[in-house]
Amino acid sequence: MATWMKELSSHLKEIRFLFCQTSPLSSSTRSFVEKNYKDLKKLNPRFPILIRECSGTHPQLWARYDKGVEKSVRLDGLSEEQISKALEGLVKLGQGGVPKA
Template sequence: MRLCCEFVEKNYTDLKTLNPKLPILIRECRGVEPLLWARYDMGVERCVRLDGLTETQINEKLEELAKAGAALKG
């Protein structure tokens, strides 16, 4: 779980710079599994678990959710 916190600390500025209109909500809590949620138009939501993933794998999951959102817009 610590790796997820490190990922956010390291990449937050770049994520906001590249996606200034993207709302990012970060909630820190001990003993809770790290999750990444994406909320798209029409009430569609997707969630991926991040526990045990490397920084590269977390970035891949983020990219997958972004691509899924783009595909929904069709």
């Protein structure tokens, strides 16, 4: 288990996964959430991990930091490993305090 996964609640206020329930573009995102949600919640039990499914939505990952600052990453065409790296990048962005809007 990656060390940064334990740091979600230390550096972020919430994360949101947005994706389509059936779209091939969202298949890696759906798979990532199915495989990793349980471990992420186990390591960060009180941390909000929101999953929003909507038909026709392009896969995205949103991170909310202190003071309402939000950053997003488009996940179209990314593999599960690349999605993990994107989430890790958002966590590391929050390590230095509130990112610039």
